[in-house]
Amino acid sequence: MSNEQRPVWHKRVTEAISADELAEREALWVPLTEEVRELVSTAILSEVDEHAVALARQHIRAAQEILGTKVDTGSFGMHVNDEGLAWNWGNAATGQKNAVAPPLCQVPIADGVRYEADFGAGYEGPPGCLHGGWIALILDHASGRAAHLEGNGPTFTGTLTIRYLQPTRLGPAVAHAWVETRTANKFVVRCTLSTEDGVTAESEGVFVLARWARKPQED
Amino acid sequence: MSNEQRPVWHKRVTEAISADELAEREALWVPLTEEVRELVSTAILSEVDEHAVALARQHIRAAQEILGTKVDTGSFGMHVNDEGLAWNWGNAATGQKNAVAPPLCQVPIADGVRYEADFGAGYEGPPGCLHGGWIALILDHASGRAAHLEGNGPTFTGTLTIRYLQPTRLGPAVAHAWVETRTANKFVVRCTLSTEDGVTAESEGVFVLARWARKPQED
Numbered sequence: 294m295s296n297e298q299r300p301v302w303h304k305r306v307t308e309a310i311s312a313d314e315l316a317e318r319e320a321l322w323v324p325l326t327e328e329v330r331e332l333v334s335t336a337i338l339s340e341v342d343e344h345a346v347a348l349a350r351q352h353i354r355a356a357q358e359i360l361g362t363k364v365d366t367g368s369f370g371m372h373v374n375d376e377g378l379a380w381n382w383g384n385a386a387t388g389q390k391n392a393v394a395p396p397l398c399q400v401p402i403a404d405g406v407r408y409e410a411d412f413g414a415g416y417e418g419p420p421g422c423l424h425g426g427w428i429a430l431i432l433d434h435a436s437g438r439a440a441h442l443e444g445n446g447p448t449f450t451g452t453l454t455i456r457y458l459q460p461t462r463l464g465p466a467v468a469h470a471w472v473e474t475r476t477a478n479k480f481v482v483r484c485t486l487s488t489e490d491g492v493t494a495e496s497e498g499v500f501v502l503a504r505w506a507r508k509p510q511e512d
Numbered sequence: 513m514s515n516e517q518r519p520v521w522h523k524r525v526t527e528a529i530s531a532d533e534l535a536e537r538e539a540l541w542v543p544l545t546e547e548v549r550e551l552v553s554t555a556i557l558s559e560v561d562e563h564a565v566a567l568a569r570q571h572i573r574a575a576q577e578i579l580g581t582k583v584d585t586g587s588f589g590m591h592v593n594d595e596g597l598a599w600n601w602g603n604a605a606t607g608q609k610n611a612v613a614p615p616l617c618q619v620p621i622a623d624g625v626r627y628e629a630d631f632g633a634g635y636e637g638p639p640g641c642l643h644g645g646w647i648a649l650i651l652d653h654a655s656g657r658a659a660h661l662e663g664n665g666p667t668f669t670g671t672l673t674i675r676y677l678q679p680t681r682l683g684p685a686v687a688h689a690w691v692e693t694r695t696a697n698k699f700v701v702r703c704t705l706s707t708e709d710g711v712t713a714e715s716e717g718v719f720v721l722a723r724w725a726r727k728p729q730e731d
Contacts, residue, residue: 304639321562322555328572329548329555332579333611336541336548337588337602339579343540352575353547359568360551360558368632368682369556370639383556383636385643392552393612393634413587415612417602420523420589424604425669426652430645437644450644454673463587 304370312378322382322390329392330415337414386434397434397468405471406439412463423461429453432484432496435470440480443472446506448480451499461486461493478502523589531597541601541609548611549634556633605653616653616687624690625658631682642680647705648672651715654689655701662691662699665725670698670718680705680712697721 310318332353341349369383369390382390386397395410408431418424433453440448470484479501486494529537551572560568588602588609601609605616614629627650637643652672659667689703698720705713 321565325555325565325569325572328569328576329552332572332576333548333552335576335579335583336544336611337607337609338583338585340582340584341579345578345581346540346544349575349578350544350547352571352578353544353551356568356571356575357547357551357554359564359571360554360560362564363559364554364557365559366557368636368640370636381636381639383633385635385637385646388556388636390556391634391636392555414602415610416604417587417589417600417607417610418604419666419668420600421587424649424653425656425672426649427604427645429648429652429672429674430643433645433648434643447638449638449679450674450676452673452675453644453648454671455648455669456671457669460668 304368306365306370306372308372308374310374312374312376315374315378315380319380319382319389326388326390326392333392334414386430397431399438402469405469406435406442407470408435408438408468409465411465414463417463419460421463423463423466425457428457428461428486428494429455429496431466431468431486432470432494433498435468436482436484436496436498437500439470439472439482439484440500440502443475443480444478444500444502444506447503448500449503451479451501453496453498455494455496457494459490459493461488462490464488466493473497478507523587525584525589525591527591527593529593531593531595534593534597534599538599538601538608545607545609545611552611553633605649616650618657621688624688625654625661626689627654627657627687628684630684633682636682638679640682642682642685644676647676647680647713648674648715650685650687650705651689651703651713652717654687655703655715655717656719658689658691658701658703659699659719659721662694663697663719663721663725666722667699667719668722670720672715672717674713674715676713678709678712680707681709683707685712692716697726 371381373379382388388394397408397410400407416427466488472480474481482498484496485492590600592598601607607613616627616629619626635646685707691699693700701717703715704711
């Protein structure tokens with residue numbers, strides 16, 4: 294990637310779009326993203342011959358060309374409207390437009406945050422198991438979200454310590470994160486990852502409230 | 513995913529394929545994977561209208577149907593031949609057939625291991641920055657590989673502690689991991705992640721040699 298193409302840090306795009314129009318746009322893109330996710334998984338598992346590969350590539354390039362006729366540059370960033378809505382559909386863990394994201398789906402609970410996802414072929418590390426790095430990603434994302442909700446603003450990861458307790462088999466998994474202690478703008482967050490085999494990994498992290506989101510007296 | 517479809521743990525597939533045939537197969541699939549990666553990124557950045565989205569989806573589904581006419585189930589797992597070659601092309605960090613992988617590319621160095629990757633729109637967390645979980649993934653993967661090389665066999669992550677030092681902007685990044693100390697089958701591995709801004713994150717991890725890869729006297 295050349296320097297000119299480097300994504301803009303802290304990219305923020307303001308759009309004049311109503312909540313209803315945004316919901317329509319989301320409904321337009323989510324099915325495409327799901328189909329790209331399926332394609333990623335099928336490409337891993339496919340054993341078709343070279344003629345089929347060549348034909349599939351023609352279609353992939355055709356889709357690429359169509360979608361590429363009007364594109365933003367760099368990365369999605371954070372989009373906002375003047376009603377206070379914000380959407381980061383490019384997020385690598387949860388993004389509605391990002392086929393790298395499993396996606397992690399947040400489920401409302403009273404105590405902290407819960408994320409669910411179904412990890413298929415695209416997330417493999419040790420054979421048949423979730424990549425240890427994806428385990429870290431889930432724990433980080435869920436913990437950061439728990440701190441965000443507690444602090445009422447975005448947080449950054451300071452440190453994260455992960456204990457891998459047993460292999461995490463591919464398939465459905467659940468993360469549960471909660472703030473254990475808070476001092477001023479710093480949050481100690483614990484998180485577990487579980488499958489039907491029980492808790493497979495756990496973490497403890499220190500998350501720090503973004504400076505601009507702090508109240509003056511707490512700075 | 514139903515229980516019957518759950519990927520097989522420790523999946524290992526033995527194939528009667530020569531090294532030359534394997535190289536041909538790799539050359540067949542890598543360009544397709546790269547095109548799927550491009551498609552993932554373009555889907556995030558695309559701003560085309562609903563007619564174009566519908567047309568692109570037709571092509572994506574056509575590619576899906578072609579690749580899906582002959583597929584393995586579950587996940588890729590570890591493939592081996594009787595010449596001692598092993599390939600895990602589904603790996604979420606490095607896999608030749610996996611468009612979720614950036615991919616991380618290993619570069620030979622004398623001291624430990626070095627991985628390079630160029631992180632585009634698919635890996636975003638904070639706007640314009642690499643997702644903190646992907647930072648963890650890279651540190652975990654590079655550290656595990658360093659332990660693998662030192663121990664001459666696969667290792668599992670025991671614990672991993674990550675310090676996030678400054679934002680990691682999207683774009684080119686380099687990981688460098690090295691074994692600091694070794695006691696029997698346990699390795700303490702340090703790793704740094706750097707961009708043109710300098711070191712952005714570092715980790716210390718304990719990695720444990722797979723039981724079956726240990727020498728009897730070390731067990």
